[in-house]
Amino acid sequence: MPELPEVETVRRIVEPALLGRRIEGVTLRDFAGVLESAIPGVDPVATLPGQSFAATNRRGKYLLLRLDSGLTLIVHLRMTGRLLLTPTAAPLVRFEHLAIRLDDGNDLRFSDQRKFGRVVLASDAGVALLDSRLGPEPGSPRLTAASLHAALKRRPGKIKNALLDQSLIAGLGNIYVDEALYRSRIHPERVANTLTQPECVSLLRAVRHVIRTALDNQGTTFSTFENPYGEAGGNAVFLRAYGRAGLPCLRCGTPMVRIVVAGRGTTFCPTCQPLDGPMPPS
DNA sequence: CATTACCTGCAA
């Protein structure tokens, strides 16, 4: 489940491999829908060859590969998408739907066993539109406990739903939302607009901690995530909530509970994360 | 606001 740390891990690896490289050819296989155009009348397969990679950026869970023409390939891995750097000579394997041939003997390939991920060719206007739909990055100085508190005040739904909303904060997904709520001792079903200012301070600190830790460990590989060289991330051993249903809470020993919130499997500690708010001092 | 569709490998 690639979230911000996984996508940023991918970006940091592909950047040195792509900058200055020229696209020599584009191959689409059975699932041609993986490559889309957001520009009417522009066919990516015809347009991409000859263009070179000029910059890489990331916004939330979107990877932005900017070309010297000013166009950008917007990549979203969704759940099982992978961006791979592979020698051109290596045969395309199952699930590799798109191969972008570079001028150094390597391919940039997009693999996805579930056909949810996309690579979209967009103009600067398309990138700006995407940017406008997303909230601040977790590390942005524009995001403060006060701004988070104010935004949550307008949210009558559950805090987990709010944190999964990319227009509130960009880049969080199921894993890091559960981790951040566990660290800040907030029940995932707490009504967002009831969070106190101190809870928002704690929650934002927790969000930044779990994202930074995952980045430091090149992302979480729970089942499928791999970086562009096929290597797993090292953050799974640092997870304290996600995937631990039925196991003892690492703080108090209470068995962790699994519920469904926002249609997602959600793991939390019923003792450390009470629905009625912060625990009174003991 | 919440829930479902999309998709398919895999565990139970």
Place this chain on the structure above:
DNA sequence: TTGCAGGTAATG
């Protein structure tokens, strides 16, 4: 054989 995994768009 069934249902779970989940990011996002679409739907209720």
